[in-house]
Amino acid sequence: MASVAPSGFAAHTSADIQVKLLGWYDRHARRLPWRAPPGAALQDPYRVWLSEIMLQQTTVATVGPYYQGFLARWPDVDALAAAPLDQVLTAWAGLGYYARARNLHRCAQVVSEDLQGVFPDNEADLLKLPGIGAYTAAAVAAIAFGRRAVVVDGNVERVVARLFAVETPLPAAKAELKALTDTITPGRRAGDFAQAMMDLGATVCLPRQPKCLLCPLETHCRGRAAGSAADLPRRLPKKVKPTRHAVAFWLAGPEGALLLRRRPEKGLLGGMMEVPSTDWRDSRWQESEAVKAVPLAADWQALPGMVRHTFTHFHFEVTVWAAMTTRARLPKTAGRWVALDGLDGEALPTVMRKIIDHGLKQTADLRPASDG
């Protein structure tokens, strides 16, 4: 007698899920820049790895231009390993989670220098590399090397939580969801299966309004049967984000150049460039306090308005002060001058671009039709 596994599906049901999902993938797979055409040979591991690092916590639409830019500039792992870190950070600017870019560069150097430019072809060895965790190791092993690996990202967690009607809230449910994904992962075409699950999550099994009528797995979905699909996966209540405050100093120097400085290597926006500012703290800054933090004595003016930006775990409110100076010489620690038309060549995260844009707009308003 065949017995049904205590959790998961009977073997014949898993086989049917694989057939239906892979059939759906053959018809509906998204054509993405880093993806080999259906039926083609396996994709270049460098391209799979690069795309998977970029896709961590980041949508396909956002990644697209960054991936194309990296690939054009650094076509293989040796080229990327040879690049200066600052150029990698500059190319990464705007994509967020900047530790990914530092780990990407370190990983390229390990592969290029210690592994003769050849990526490990198995999950366990991939897992040892910087920036490669459980998800990415499994994804690269399956997609680039055709290995059977259990690939679980946020999309897969959602699909599986619904398919099996898992009521355990995330993140506690992670181990259970991975074990359930294992029960439906095929021995062959594991890479296609993983990409099919992620495509399904991105285009059909949507977070808020799943398109169950278009889903190839609808007849197998316990969440659909129970009417709870749209409410899964359950999550623990989110924490409230505090607000931090700072005053940023927008200093125009000789020939209109802007004063920028580099942030410390570790921590928030590590290694990226910034507009000099006070500390970022929980309470607002009084003028009398902020003035002690200016990078240079000058006629500082508080600009109208404010820049708001939200990070992963806090809101950020920045008041911008502007001044001009004719002194080109700066204290060593103050930073360096950057021409306005050279800003694209700097490793500037989005919040700093917002601050610079605010300064440009408000100072132009203060001095209309004049060179100041």
Added chain:
DNA sequence: AAGCCGGGGGG
């Protein structure tokens, strides 16, 4: 196990 890390898109 929990906290630290950006940014974009949709309702």
Added chain:
DNA sequence: CCCCCAGGCTT
């Protein structure tokens, strides 16, 4: 506007 999404590293 607020709400939601989503891996790896560190402690």
